[in-house]
Amino acid sequence: MWTPGTWMWRAAVCCVLLETLAHTARGLNMCMSGSATSCEECLLIHPSCAWCAQEDFGRGRTLTSRCDFSQNLQKRGCAARFIEYPTSSISILQNRPLSSKGSGSTQYDVVQIMPQKISLSLRPGDQTWFGLQVRQVEDYPVDLYYLMDLSLSMKDDLDTIRNLGTKLAQEMGKLTSNFRLGFGSFVDKNMSPFSYTAPKYQENPCNGYKLFPNCVPTFGFRHILSLTDKVDRFNEEVQKQMVSRNRDAPEGGFDAILQAAVCKDEIGWRKEAYHLLVFATDDVPHLALDGRLGGLVQPHDGMCHLNDKNEYSASTKMDYPSLALLGEKLAENNIFLIFAVTKRLYVIYKNFTALIPGTTVEILDQDSKNVIQLIITAYNNIRSKVELTVWDHPEDISLSFTATCQDGKPLPGLRKCADLKIGDTVSFNVSVEARSCPPRGTDQSFTIKPVGFKDRLEVAVDYQCDCGCSQIAQTNSSICSSIGTYNCGTCQCEPGYLGARCECQEGEASSMHLSACREAEGKQICSGRGECSCNQCLCYESEFGKIYGSFCECDDFSCARHKGILCSGHGECHCGECKCHAGYIGDNCNCSTETSSCISDDGQMCSGRGNCVCGRCQCTEPGAFGDTCEKCPTCPDACGTKRECIECRLFNSGRLADNQTCQRLCKDEIITMETLKTDDPGAVLCLYKTDNDCVMKFTYSEHVSGLSILAALKEPECGGGPDALMVLLAVVGSILLVGVVLLAVWKLVITIHDRREFARFQSARSRARYEMASNPLYKQPVSTHFVETDFNMYGKSYNGGVH
Structure with missing residues (x-):
């Protein structure tokens, strides 16, 4: 069983405490920065803010804020009994245990939700939690009302269900020992253009229709059989029914659904039972505003309109109901609507289920042969899920749900569990937060109810917006100079009087006298950090530190910081300026004047390679490093x-x-x-x-x-010096040797060249052929050349030569 001591409730409390600590650690005290002037204003700033009502709290030249975190107020001297710090709380008013099994007796009060009544006391902005459990009990009574379309196209379906009662009772008997069955039918509004209105069709709309020549007059909705456990009565009434005929394709089914839902006494819905409404049709329904086609401008009023013949008497007087009205009335009367429609209409009615909570859709065969299995399947689907709805939800209250289904895993943001077995118990944790305070004297409440259940959780809401100290306020109190009301530690002065104790008149604090609270002309009164009371500044108190001075111009927290530390921790802040301790200089006192840490081992300042700045060496020699610039592999020395x-x-x-x-x-x-x-x-x-x-x-x-x-x-490299004479002789000898080698090479090249030229001359002389005593180089001045010619004379060709 859930109690306020569960982990969810504790987590909410811890969240508030952690948030308070986080704000304090960051220096963001929203309670003091809110400048609340009364206890009620303080409580509305943040749920972690508290108010000190102690009379002598914060007397002096500082305006001590009475609004702060509770722990801060106690540290500053406020006694715990004077601290106003209301918190949200939960009281369980009725908590009967869940039932494990239903009963056939209508007097038996079955409990399927726990607790049944709680009271919430909410402080605005303070989130709290409560839990509830829901169980689908076994053998719970079931009321099933079969609402059938009796337009002409459903004639074969009517023939199929004539013995539906007996078979359905047998199948439902496997699920519950207490089952009741009822029957109703519908067609459409008996008016143009929805139906045939000519005189010849009044008694028989099928007049002249060869396939089905006999029909009953058109009707909107007719309640035929109230819910009963005598299933033979169902069969008898169905045997008597005949189809009718309307003019357009859509039917008036929504008129019939609404009447079946709201006419509780006529239909016979039991309080201790599941209410199933099976809607069987093969066409689409008329929707709201369709009635204007027939001149019906009056919206549906959502009331029961059955006459003494159990027929819908307002069919031709009011428009069709809207989807929103249908959903509201079905939920109000805990009715599960089952759309049993043909396959071509499945998508249309599936879209309706998204707009009407607690509604399912199943595919009906053309002749309704599968209607029993359809009902059993729909019933099992209904019993396999639990979905919560909220009724009369106040606008200033925020709700969020976390579902814990059969696997035990919390599902944040969900208010529904599916795939359940009958007898399973599911839990929901509900987070509640009031965003504001309603007008005084306003009673708020809301209801959480599982869809289709008669069980509900009623939640009464009370708001923690007033302070207890306000109930003992003293008018014309001596504390307030007898000209004001003393309330929660402060004075609320009568008109014309000012001051913490109403000790000053407005004339004394005129603009002429307010100049006494300005540091200079054009400056803010009390530097914008205090109030001028009786010609003197009363400085505000700050969460950051102390504000002081004749004009509140000074403080001890606005000085320069180093690494987030005021005056580097080596000085005191005086009126915005750091006063450094001995051994430190600089605007934020972060520079040490000590130089001992800059002396290297050889006694030099920074090894002679840098300067000592703020107690640390800054190396100036390229490549130098180390605490005293002692390391420098690339330095010349x-x-x-x-x-x-x-x-x-x-x-x-x-x-x-x-x-x-x-x-x-x-x-x-x-x-x-x-x-x-x-x-x-x-x-x-x-x-x-x-x-x-x-x-x-x-x-x-x-x-x-x-x-x-x-x-x-390990040892230096040592060796003897070279002999100068030997070096000289070696150099001279090397030069001579090189000269001799070059001469030999030159002589060899010349010799080879001469021998080649002589051999070429000898070869030319041996090839010459000439007479003795003749010059072999002499050439004759005359040369002979042969030229061939070819000419034609008298048809003959001749060749000749010219010398």
Whole structure:
């Protein structure tokens, strides 16, 4: 069973407390910033605000706000009994346990919702929770009213259901031991243009219709059989029925549904039963405003209009009902409407179910053969879900639902559970919040009801908008100089009087006298941070700190901050200016004057590579870093500085040879190795010449950890000087050798060239053919050439040559 001590209620309380703490942590005290002048105004600012009604609270030059968080008021000296801090609460007035099974007796009061009555006391803005449970009990009584379209197109359906009562009672008997059945029919309004109105059709609308020549006169709605457990009566009445005929396609079914819903006594609906209304048709219904086609301008009044013949007497007087009116009346009388329609109409009636709560739609065969199975299926669907509705919901109250269905998982935002079994219990948590206060003396209430259930939860609402201290207000109180009303710790002065105790008259606080509360002409009265009372400023109290001064011009919280800390925590704020403690300077006192932290190990300020600013070194040498700029691998003097450490640490020599000095200044790690590796990109190679003309090599590198590492050779590289004579002889000899080689190469090239030319001459001479004593180079001046010619003479061709 749900009680106010469940986790949901506790979560709501925790949310309010956490919100209060969050606002306090951020310095956003909405209670004090609201400038409430009365207890009632304070309570409306925020649900976490409280009011102190103690008389002597906050006396002095400061206007102490009586509106604040409750814990703050107590810290500032307000006794707990004077604090007005109402909270929302819940009282359960009626909480009978849920029933487990229904009964066939109408006197048995079955309970399907728990609790049944509660009272809420709501403070505006304060959210609270309550819970309820709903159970579909087993063997609950069922009333089923079968409402059938008896237009001509339904004749074959009428033949099918003539024995419906017996079969339906047998099937429903498997679900409930207390079942009653009723019957009604409808056609349409007996007026033009909805029906045939000519005299020859008055008694028989089927007159002249060859297929079905005999029909009963057109009627709107006719109640035929009240709900009864004698199912044979149902069969007898159905046997007597005949179809009728209307003129247009739509029927007057909505007129019939409304009458079946509101005529409770005539239909015989039981209070302790499920009410099922089966609406069987093969066409669409007329809707509101269709009646204007026949001149019906009066809207439906939602009342029962059955005459002594159990027929709808207002069929030709009022328009068709609207969907909203149908939904309201069905819900008001706890009726589940089942649309049994043919397949082509399914989509149309499915859209109606979205507008009418508690309505389902099933597909009916053309001759209604499946009507029994349809009803059983619809009944099981109805019993498999629970959906909550809210009646008479006040506009200033906000409701939100969280459903917990059979799987036990909370579903925020839902007020419906489906896929239930008969006997299952589901729970709903309801969040309630009042957004404002109604006029005094207004009683508010609302009802939460599962769709189709007669059970409901009635909720009475009371508002926490008044303060208890207001009930003992004192008129003409001596506290208020006998010219005002003392109410909740403050004075409400009579017209013409001012001041915290009504001690001043308005003339004393005229514009001429208000200048005494201005720092200068054009300035705000009391700097906009106080009130001028009797020619002096009473400063407001601020959640940020103290406001003071003759004109409230000073405070202790408007100074410069560093990293969110006022005056960096190293000074005091006086009238908007930081007064720094010894050893600190700057607008926000964040700069330390201490320089000891900037002295490096060698006694220099920032190792000579930077300046000491606010107690920290700012390195100016490129590549220098470290707390005292002591690290700088790329600085020109880096190798020279580290050389001294190599000398004193490895060879106990140099300027730092003193052991204590060497240990103090040379803290780097030194690694010695046989061969020095110079491929480290972060290492700087250093070398120097020792006193005995040897070369010492080492590398200097800085690691990410900040550790400096020196890698040095174990011993300097030493060697003898070269012999100058030998060097000279070697150079001269090398030059001579190169000259001789070049001459030999030149001589070889010339010799090869001459031999090739002589061989070419010898070859030319051996090929020459000439007479002895003749010049082989001589050529004859005459040369002979042969020219061939071809000409035609007397038809003959001749060839000849010319020499």
